[in-house]
Amino acid sequence: MLSSLFRALRSARASSAAVKDGPPAPPEPPVDGAGLETLLAHAATRATDALAPALEARVAEFAAAFDASAVPAKEALLVYHVDLPAGETIGYRDIRIDPGKIDFAGILRHFVERMRRFCPGAVLYFATGADGRYDALGHDDVRIVRLPADARWPMFERALASAAFMRSRAFCAPTALLDSDAFPNRSLAELWELAFDVALTYRTQPGLMPVNEGVMFARPERPGAARRFFERVLATYNRLLEDEAVRAYYGDVRRWRGGQLALNAVVHGQRPYSPYRRDEVAGARVRYLPCDTFNYSFEYDEDVRNVDFSERTIVHLKGARKGALTILRAAMNAPTEAALRDRRFSLDRETPTDYEPPAPLANPRASLTAIADHYKTDKGNIKNHYTEHYARYLEPLRGQPVRLLEIGVASGASLKMWSRYLGPQASIVGVDVRPECAALCAGYPSISIRILDATQWQPDEWFDVVVDDGSHVSADIVRAFARLWPRLRSGGYYFIEDLGCTHSPTYPQVVAFKKPPEDFAREHFIGWLDEVLRSLDGRASDVELVHFYPQLAVLRKR
């Protein structure tokens, strides 16, 4: 399971799944290691404890905000995130990020899920801006701390927030300071058995700053110790802003890079980092823990088939790895190894072949996702992640004598999925224009396959569920709906998949069927949608609801 997860993560990076609507950010380019090393050594000479009065006032202001949110807890997590102003990006010689392409809300929801699973009883202090954008995350165990932070300079403001947290009442429990995409992956209890005031994570790859600021730990038994440490980091950061060597190497480091640079400067004298070091920095006992366990970020090209994922304390989706979130999340719900090995889905240019899983699925009440992966359709974890949405509507129909129609048979894998999911009482009808599809699913008595064009079809039977996974051509979707919606029973569902094809500029070139160019126009779909929504408002139509998910629409008949 784990190996397949990582293979999927790698492919996520390779495919456009890595970031919303576009190719993934390239891996961080190689950096001149000697130059970085020189910079770190220089920055180390600039370390200071002196907080400028203006900065001191801001720390106090931030600390008051933490005080107001403080609750007793046995364990705390601190995450800082403020969206960059719209349209702005992060660009330095060794990193490029376009935050507009990252689903931060999804990342944060996933973070909270993971925290609740692996750190039950913990409290998350979510430090964010004053705009209230993420207020909806708030909960008993998620304290939204609105800070008067400058959205343009996330890393500087985070260093400020970390220092402020350490002097606030909120710092009363062992605390993990985490990037929002550094997820707990196992309990932190054993980590808290170690003696330290501050624990940092380090790595040995050349060209990277050795100590990473995305995962840090602090213990409150001697609160002054952690406070002094984080104040030194902040004061050093502030001083480095004006440093000529830093400006020459990175430019303005208020946005990014400066926090990590300051952190490395402060502990530079402790190299080589090792778990066996227990020296004091700014009066704090600092431990160094290897990233491979405590701040695990897989390599883009890493062959991780032998990695035991369960031993990683924190899994960190650095950089473009963030796009792998959906896959990572799905992995928490057990994707199957076999399903990912050779997926079976719409291979319209090839002769479809039947696929039979080597062994039946053991669990009679297996989830739709598990069944999808078992038969290797692309509706589950393998690609599209539709099944969790389907199940939301169709779960009550399991075991019922319902009739389901699916447009687009391909290899027949999804028909088998529906049959296994809904049960032997259900009738599954597949329609496809390709004659060779007729021979598929021979061993499944409840599945029937007809060779016809759904946009020209006038069925005389009724259906409880219709799934349009046909040509995905804008005009075809509308034509099929016009013919099939009338044959849907009251209370039935009509699903339309792969809606991105209606606005993808490349889809007309890749589609296997010959279609007039005007059929691809988005206007067909939008015009139809407009009609549906107008009638919905007027309560005159038989459409009860329209739900949209990424790439998927659902309509229920009144």
Next chain:
Amino acid sequence: MCGIGGVLQWGGAVEPPVLEALAASLGELQAHRGPDGHGVWSDGAGVALAHRRLSVIELSPLGAQPMSDPAGRFVLTYNGEIYNHRELRRDLEARGQSFRSRSDTEVLLAGWAHWGRAVLERIDGMFAFAIYDVRERALTLVRDRAGEKPLYYAHDGSRLLFSSELKPLVRQPGMRPALDPYGVFQYCALRYVPAPFTIFRGVSQVEPGSTLTFARDGSVRRSAFFAFDRLPLETARPEELPHAVEDALIESIRRRLEASDVPVGAFLSSGIDSSLVCTLAATVLERPLQTFCAGFDAPEHDETGDAERIARHLGAEHRSYTLSTDDLLGVVRRFGECLDEPNGDRSCVPVYLLAREMRKAVTVAISGDGGDELFCGYGRYPHFSRLRRELAPGGARRTLEAYFDRALAVYGLGPAREAFPEEYPAWQERFLDLHMPVFMRAGLSDAQRLSVLDFNTYLPGAVLAKVDRMSMRHALEVRTPFFSPQVLALAASLAPTQCEQDGMLKPVLKSILSWHLPPELISAGKKGFGMPPQFFEANAALFRDLYAGAREVLAATRFFTEREHAFEILAREAGRNTNSLWAFTALGLWSESLGFPV
């Protein structure tokens, strides 16, 4: 190879002649470490450094120590060998330095003057030294990566004393040596006292791979330049690793054989590590290698026959000794005098005897020490993995405790803890805590985790302390090819299957050996060099007497008079197994040898 010592005094009434006498006394008490010369340097204002010399490189007085650099800023007293001193010298000459002698001491001094602490990362060697910065009035103590050379110190805020050996240190005026309950507890739990602690209160050891700087403002700064850990090496391809290890070992052996102006020999048992070191040494050396082996008068524990066959195959000039019961008992009776700090390792006595014989033929010998820790050779690793499956599951701390209690036990943690209940929480926080992260690490096998633990604890504390003290009693210098920086880095990068493969230990070293030796000469199992249990059984009456004597001596100490409960437990439990019996006896013999009450 030598002994060093010195004193640094801050403030107060400094009487230079007193300090010089003190330093000289520290040197004098270590005369066995360096019979070829001695020296004392003093600034006449609070610092005196001493040196006892065993001449190995640059036999002339040009290599004498303590040594000052030409600018007069640094003064060095140094015990050790720098095997790559010729390369370092070339680097320094290219940077405009010139040299008076061929000695590695002068290279170290010039390197420190030029690169500062960073010179340590460039050194392939074993060393413990003190370097005094005249300008800054700061003294730095340094110890090598693995902890081959010892360095003890006592620092009371106004005066610092340091010495290669512990006994000379505590014998100085002003020292009021008292046993430390934390030290005694650790000795009972581990058979040695791990750095930075010692058996004496107020006396510490410099930790391997680290430096300690005592500044004139009275501050002390500890800093590490090395720690062994298992880390993947980005560039290494697994299938190439055995070849890379072979190359690195050959280079390491070549340096260790060449950096000497006196005869060099080699320890050879039938075990993998010494066989490999001798085999590769024989390929490097243009003359026959001199090899030495000692065995017991007990066939199942005797490795001499196998060693002779290997030596014959290598064309070595081999000498074999059978350690007679009389030999062993002779040393056992006065074992306390051989010990510097208590060491319950059962192979101390045999090593002492073998080193004595070897010194008659050679001044320097290479050994296979460290191979088990670096390449995962101890049988207790797979044994412990099996044992662990039977124990209740637990985290890192429980695993560590089980290891010291069951797999590497002396008294076992139960009795040790019962005897010293107040020391246990401190041990958890100071000792176990330090080793927990490696047991939380992802992607490592049990054997890899345990070997990191052993490298950082058992190796310097028991093995290397034994090798140094037992050989230096006879002024024999032992060099260990497994500790070159290149071999250390490659060993750190081993994958789990390269540490243990289908139950086979040390697969990498075995495959290298298989390229050089016929299969029948490659050892199947380890016999070890500890005095075998049969030896204890056959001489039960004598060991009972020794135990009774130890019991009497220890019962009379101030330490145990104040801790009758602890004494009763230790005395009672000493009868449970050979390890605790020998540890208790050794502690008694050592205590008796001190010549002052503790």
